[in-house]
Amino acid sequence: xxxxxxxxxxxxxxxxxxxxxxxxxxxxxxxxxxxxxxxxxxxxxxxxxxxxxxxxxxxxxxxxxxxxxxxxxxxxxxxxxxxxxxxxxxxxxxxxxxxxxxxxxxxxxxxxxxxxxxxxxxxxxxxxxxxxxxxxxxxxxxxxxxxxxxxxxxxxxxxxxxxxxxxxxxxxxxxxxxxxxxxxxxxxxxxxxxxxxxxxxxxxxxxxxxxxxxxxxxxxxxxxxxxxxxxxxxxxxxxxxxxxxxxxxxxxxxxxxxxxxxxxxxxxxxxxxxxxxxxxxxxxxxxxxxxxxxxxxxxxxxxxxxxxxx
Numbered sequence: 001x002x003x004x005x006x007x008x009x010x011x012x013x014x015x016x017x018x019x020x021x022x023x024x025x026x027x028x029x030x031x032x033x034x035x036x037x038x039x040x041x042x043x044x045x046x047x048x049x050x051x052x053x054x055x056x057x058x059x060x061x062x063x064x065x066x067x068x069x070x071x072x073x074x075x076x077x078x079x080x081x082x083x084x085x086x087x088x089x090x091x092x093x094x095x096x097x098x099x100x101x102x103x104x105x106x107x108x109x110x111x112x113x114x115x116x117x118x119x120x121x122x123x124x125x126x127x128x129x130x131x132x133x134x135x136x137x138x139x140x141x142x143x144x145x146x147x148x149x150x151x152x153x154x155x156x157x158x159x160x161x162x163x164x165x166x167x168x169x170x171x172x173x174x175x176x177x178x179x180x181x182x183x184x185x186x187x188x189x190x191x192x193x194x195x196x197x198x199x200x201x202x203x204x205x206x207x208x209x210x211x212x213x214x215x216x217x218x219x220x221x222x223x224x225x226x227x228x229x230x231x232x233x234x235x236x237x238x239x240x241x242x243x244x245x246x247x248x249x250x251x252x253x254x255x256x257x258x259x260x261x262x263x264x265x266x267x268x269x270x271x272x273x274x275x276x277x278x279x280x281x282x283x284x285x286x287x288x289x290x291x292x293x294x295x296x297x298x299x300x301x302x303x304x305x306x307x308x309x310x
Contacts, residue, residue: 003301006041006064008034008050009073015290022294023047038063047071049293052094052203052230053259053277055079061088069300073289074099074280075153077310078204078230092310093296097152099285104156106279107198107228110252111161113273114224115140115196117250120270138222140164146194148187148210149201149229150176157198169193187211191218196226203230213238216248224250228279231256231263240265243272254279 005023019025026045028037038045042063048070050056056070058081070085072094085092113119116137124134145161147154150170158168158181168181171190175183184190187210191197197219201207211225211234219225225248227234236257242248243266250271256263259277266272296306 003046003297004041004044004066005047005049006037006045008048008054008056011290012286015286018290018294019049022297047297049073050080052076052078052080055081056085057081058084061085061090069093069297071095071293071296072310073293076203076230078202080310082310091300091306093293093300093306093308094310095289095292096308098288098292099280099282100153100156102282102285103153103200103228103279104160106254106275107153107157107200107226108160110226110228110254110273110275111196111198111224112140114226114250114252114271115143117271119273140166140196142166143195144169144193146170146184146190146197147181148190148197148199148233150179150181151200153228154198154200155179157200166196187215188218191215191223194219195222196224199225199227199229199233201229201233203232207233209233209235209238211235211239213242216242219248221246222249224248224252226252227256228254231259236263236265240269243269 002024005019005025007025007027008029010029026037026041028034038060043065045064046066046068048056048067051073061067061081061084067090069091070080072080075094075096077094082092141164143166145166145168147158147168147170150172161168169184169190170181171184171187184193216238239251243251252273254275255277262274292308296308299306
């Protein structure tokens with residue numbers, strides 16, 4: 001008999017087909033579908049598959065007495081009630097390592113698009129403007145790269161920056177001893193040093209608005225901000241004010257506080273590049289994430305340690 005899986009996120013047809021082969025799938029990607037599914041089928045659910053943004057609440061866990069495994073498809077799990085689930089004896093896993101390359105690629109793309117103003121140049125070219133009528137843009141090579149959060153994704157971003165001959169600095173809660181990059185003991189100090197600051201830190205209460213007006217001021221009018229982590233890390237109002245005042249050179253954002261709605265305060269700004277929280281999405285990364293989840297499920301129900309426990 002197939003185990004019952006509550007799927008709280010949108011997935012492609014191929015992935016859905018794979019899940020249906022293995023589980024009895026209750027697919028509830030919208031808020032209304034989710035509430036109805038928990039109310040109607042919660043007592044049967046054994047596994048939940050969600051992601052960091054969508055999460056899983058304590059009251060939902062209470063409605064699922066048979067739940068023994070909750071997984072986040074990606075690396076993030078900030079909105080999953082981890083402590084509450086653990087207290088209930090529920091095993092927890094994420095997709096750590098499955099989309100690192102894709103996210104790092106996208107971070108580099110946002111760096112180039114923002115520093116070189118690629119979207120604006122594309123628009124100008126389509127309007128018939130030639131280079132003589134446009135301001136020159138700085139190069140990315142040899143700019144100082146600051147990485148906020150030198151985890152697995154942050155390290156891959158640093159590797160890509162190194163290919164552009166970018167000196168790399170970083171800030172974590174503590175210094176790493178397995179990297180050659182320069183450590184800064186505060187976000188402020190890192191922002192004062194670097195030309196491009198890339199956010200790769202987890203979301204959640206501990207990092208909310210870590211990038212505020214003072215950090216943006218430290219980054220300065222020649223500096224650029226890239227966020228492929230969580231929108232909550234950046235104070236959007238402060239970012240909008242800095243960009244409008246010319247106190248920051250530009251920003252490239254894959255995530256924002258208002259998602260899935262776009263950040264209204266930034267939409268009319270030419271020095272902002274926006275993408276729809278898609279940095280970790282590719283056919284390759286989605287397949288790897290799905291395979292990781294399936295492996296974790298197999299290991300869990302076989303009574304063995306999970307591949308990527310939270």
